[in-house]
Amino acid sequence: MDSLIPRTREEIAPGAVHVPDWLGLEEQRHLVRACREWARAGMRSPKLPTGGVMSVRTVCLGWHWIPYRYSKTLEDGTPVMPFPDWLADLGRRALADAYQRPADDYAPDVALINFYDENAKMGMHQDKDERSEAPVISLSLGDEAAFRFGNARTRTKPYRDLILTSGDLFVFGGPARFAYHGILRTTPRTAPNIGMRTGRLNITLRTSGLTPQE
């Protein structure tokens, strides 16, 4: 039945906007190539303070995320890769299209690139390690994912479940900035031909609110 519902821009909650098919196939291929380059530095499953290990594999730009803080260096002391200007431009374009207003002052300085194999998921969580209330931009590539977007008070209902497909943009800011969200599952073999055989990539752009001395 899903295929009968038109995929158009939709405000999922105040401040949270889903823009299906925001990236064209060429832009998706370009981002997949960029992710491949970044992945050469190594993608690792973040280790949680509880002793658990996340099922996604991650590489960061700008600031390295260690649950639950940001650092300029990786666990082994290597400097984090730089956050490229073109990605900030893409973020401004994404925000302007999602909110339908100019976003000239949006200045993301962190990207988390997550790879999901067919068994990976992400539990309900808030993105709250940033010291900024600037919106988070999420771009999806590859296999489809079931995404749950909830509320800022609890990790339970009310929430909305939606499918994020390759090329989709999802923005959460304003009253939705600290809403709980997670990935329930991905569906293998649902990706278009964008240069990845299997799995899903998600890129989030964020504003750390940090200065490099910290």
Ligand SMILES: O=C(O)CCC(=O)C(=O)O
């Ligand atoms: O993979 C997604 O769509 C969400 C990723 C996410 O929530 C995160 O990286 O904090």
Ligand SMILES: [Fe+2]
């Ligand atoms: Fe998140």
